Amino acid sequence: MNQREEVLSKAESAKSIAPRIATLTTPEKNDLLRAAAEALVKRSAEIIEANKADITAGEKAGMADSLIDRLRLDDNRIAGIADGLRQVASLSDPVGEVLQGRTMDNGIQMKQVRVPLGVMGMVYEARPNVTVDAFGLALKSGNVPLLRGSKSARRSNEKLVEILQDVAAAHDLPRETVQLLPCESHDSVKDLITARGLVDVVIPRGGAKLIDAVVTGATVLAIETGTGNCHFYIDRDAELDSAIEMLLNGKTRRCSVCNATEVVLIDVALDDADKKRIITALQETGVTVHGEVSELEAFGATDIVEATESDWTDEYLSFDIAAKVVEGIDGAVEHITRYSTGHTEAIASKNAYTCQQFANEIDAAAVMINASTAFTDGEVYGMGAEIGISTQKLHARGPMALPELTSTKWILEGTGHTRP
Structure with a gap:
């Protein structure tokens, strides 16, 4: 299949399993997150080997030292990434939280509860740790991530997602619980951010050009995580x-x-x-x-x-x-x-x-x-790992952690009520 077909096929798979992921219990999610943390540390040699190939390719291409630093993984950084997953596991589960509620004058019980966003597209640059952060936050908030990392981190991201998928499968969940999209051309970004009906939200994380391209080109709801001047x-x-x-x-x-x-x-x-x-x-x-x-x-x-x-x-x-x-x-x-x-x-x-x-x-x-x-950091704020810093004014602003990766719905419970 061509690249567009691959993106849409993966989006369809994500959409099909979203109801299952949305209804995972808190213990199920936490067990998976802790197992993923252990697997990343246990298989760190594989990750570092893949990452070295990305580093070598980046250096040959003349990548800036600051970007090489963002790309680089070692035992300490992998341990930190794993600790991030454990921290997310220790945080309160936002799904099902009742934000407000009351009994209406006619006796109907009403409440507003947090629910997952659904299929969450992530477009990001260089930093392979975002791959794991996005997985962890998406899973704990009941979402299914579609990850479109950069070409410069392709081998690192492929290895990380392979490990996360292995852990999902070992917990009787579909490997599509987390998926990596092709990154050979920018067209895959366009395919992701215009997949209305399949993708519920897309979040760009990177430089100003990437963020602007996603926000201005998306027909899917986009949450802007801004650059930091x-x-x-x-x-x-x-x-x-x-x-x-x-x-x-x-x-x-x-x-x-x-x-x-x-x-x-x-x-x-x-x-x-x-x-x-x-x-x-x-x-x-x-x-x-x-x-x-x-x-x-x-x-x-x-x-x-x-x-x-x-x-x-x-x-x-x-x-x-x-x-x-x-x-x-x-x-x-x-x-x-x-x-x-x-x-x-x-x-x-x-x-x-x-x-x-x-x-x-x-x-x-x-x-x-x-x-x-x-x-300005979600972990410093006590939120755990974050998807990014939102600079927009709707839905979320500032560090985007678990609560910010949910929406809400109203549930009204009556006893046969009809409206006059």
């Missing part, structure tokens, strides 16, 4: 040592993730020596600073790369950062409003009024007050 504003009233520590943590802790700090905004009212300290601290940790050279050299900064418009609009996902001097909190809000992707925005200030203004006026999924942008 995250800003960190250092106010005139900031405690500078602490602000620099938070900035460096957001930028250098792991530069290839969506919650990494990509732009630092510096209050013009800070002393020139303090402004220079901020830039120097970044450079001393190996971060390349981009900005308007004349603006930053005015207070003694050196080795600045002249910024272009893309420095303000795009994620770096590398040891690079854009720096700009702004006219206080109003200037920071103005800049962020213009360039924010709505992911995470942060401020360092000891002034409670300034912090409150920032929190009130910034429109983002997460606002950090005197905290690093790195805290």
Whole structure:
């Protein structure tokens, strides 16, 4: 069969088993998740071998170091992925949760309960850990995942899905409980995101181009997990040592993730020596600073790369950062409003009024007050593994974990009631 036929065939299989997966009990789901975690660790040598082939191919193709880092798997990372499944198993099952209910005046019992979304398409780049995260979250929330990973991680994803399917089969579930779609061309993405009637929702996770292509091209409901052009504003009233520590943590802790700090905004009212300290601290940790050279050299900064418009609009996902001097909190809000992707925005200030203004006026999924942008993470929030950070305003916003992968339905129970 051709690629489109394969995608639709797998979508049909997923749709056919969705009712069965939706009605799995919590113990059944948890047993499967824990068994999958054990299988991943036990077969880690197979996973690493497949991953090495992907790494070699990526290096030969000139893949950026940040993407190679996202792609790489080793024993520690596989153990972490397995722990993620165990953590999901330990979380409360959202399916069947009663959100509200009451007895109507006519005696009908009504309640609103959480139910699975159904067939959940995932389109993602490079990071093979997403394959397992998506499986775990989809299963615990009663959904059937259709996974379309990137070509760069094809061998890794194939091995991971093979292991997960083996575990499903050992638990008397169809191997179609999790499926990997072809990734040789972009056409498979188009086939997935237009499979109305078979796919209930599609979630893109990756760079801005991938997300935009899915959201604008989908006829299936799409949940946008946005890119992270995250800003960190250092106010005139900031405690500078602490602000620099938070900035460096957001930028250098792991530069290839969506919650990494990509732009630092510096209050013009800070002393020139303090402004220079901020830039120097970044450079001393190996971060390349981009900005308007004349603006930053005015207070003694050196080795600045002249910024272009893309420095303000795009994620770096590398040891690079854009720096700009702004006219206080109003200037920071103005800049962020213009360039924010709505992911995470942060401020360092000891002034409670300034912090409150920032929190009130910034429109983002997460606002950090005197905290690093790195805290936007489902696991940190206590949600367990996440599908991504939603930057849209309908259905879900922020980390998308188990509750966000469900919908609701109303159940009304009468005793032969008819409506007059």
